[in-house]
Amino acid sequence: MAPLPRATPRSEIRLRPARLGEAQALSALCLRSKAHWGYDAAFMAAVGPYLRVTDDAIRAGHATVAETPDGAVLGVCQIDPSGHGGSLDLLFIEPDVIGTGAGRKLFEHAKSQLKALGLPVMTILSDPDAEPAYLHMGARRVEMRASKVFPGRELPWLEVALS
Secondary structure (H helix, E strand, C coil): CCCCCCCCCHHHCEEEECCCCCHHHHHHHHHHHHHCCCCCHHHHHHHHHHCCCCHHHHHHCCEEEEECCCCCEEEEEEEECCCCCCEEEEEEECHHHCCCCHHHHHHHHHHHHHHHCCCCEEEEECCCCCHHHHHHCCCEEEEEEECCCCCCCEEEEEEEECC
């Protein structure tokens, strides 16, 4: 992969389908992005299995990469059309480029993909640190849900209308 730029104008951020053979590198991006928020090694080890871009999603066209014109990967998202109506399973951005618009482009693309499949809503089981960004992009909190990984931890359950 090409080195990461410090800043990329939003107009230059391109989206493309993830490619077979990229799942491991894209999953590593997800882990780097999550760790950016200060989680310790034990937390990261526990959530790691849930932060995976899968070959099945890539084959189905459900994993999308944001990149610069020269091919530097900025972020990734993965949807699951069969999950809770339609879910945004993953959306992670390289820490050095958070705030450049790559996340919004991926978010809007995920919405478009799910809407094109006839789904009325996109659901998101959000990290508490990511919730403000999702709310800013139009999601609304429906409820708090218990974490399946950490007893006593609650996560925001969000929805975005696709109509």
